[in-house]
Amino acid sequence: MASRPPPRFVVRPHDAGGLRRRALWLGAGWLLSLVLTGLVVGGLVRHATPAATEKRQLDALAKDNDDLRQQVANLQRATQVGDIATRSLRQTLAEREEEISGLRADLGFYSRLTGGDAQREGLKVQEVRVQPVASSHAWNLTLSLTQNARRGEDVDGTATVSVEGLRGEKVVKLDWPALGDAAQSSGIPFRFKYFQQLHATIVLPADFRPTRLLIHAQPSGDEAVSRAVAWNDAVSGHLTPTQGEQDAQP
Helix, strand or coil: CCCCCCCCCCCCCCCHHHHHHHHHHHHHHHHHHHHHHHHHHHHHHHHCCHHHHHHHHHHHHHHHHHHHHHHHHHHHHHHHHHHHHHHHHHHHHHHHHHHHHHHHHHHHHHHHHHCCCHHHCCEEEEEEEEEECCCCCEEEEEEEEEECHHHCCCEEEEEEEEEEEEECCEEEEECHHHCCCHHHCCCEEEEECCEEEEEEEEECCCCEEEEEEEEEEEECCCCCEEEEEEHHHHHHCCCCCCCCEECCCC
16 A cells, blocks of 8 residues: 655644733833833933932032041141141250250369369359249349369459349349348358359349349459349350450459
């Protein structure tokens, strides 16, 4: 029996449900694309509005402001540290200057005492210092007198002090009798071979502003020695070896 050839056409039943499902999927996809497109467009529109632009600008300005505040704070701290370091350095320099001044005074004193300065032999007013007495117009006075050791003999005499200053608008000079103790009206006595410190208390008028001290040391049988010292230098004790002095030569 001869075989039958396959048929040229195949008849299949029509699937209406599959077509509907495909159409529904296509419709859902199209709607979803529309929604996504609307969201994207809406976001772009919102970012492009003036309010959004101003907000971004404000945010940027706020950030810049915070950065500037931090920089100012850093600079202020750096300035404070620099000020503290400067004050410390100035204080150290002042202390060193005071120390050097004291060492120079000591050097001059011992050089004078041992005869290291042959051109200035004889009596000398080495140091002048005044210190205030609390709750009064009185001042404690200290005078240091020296003599070159080469002389090898005692020197004696008296020392007096005058004070120049302002009283109102006038320059006034207060001599020793108006300043010193009545018991030492003729002066402060001294007698020494090498050096001696003299002490006294002077009283200044309440309306008197001192500017300068005039020291006068009169040794027995020899020429007097005078020295002028600024009041502020006498208060601080910083005196230079040649500041206003006129020492008698031997």
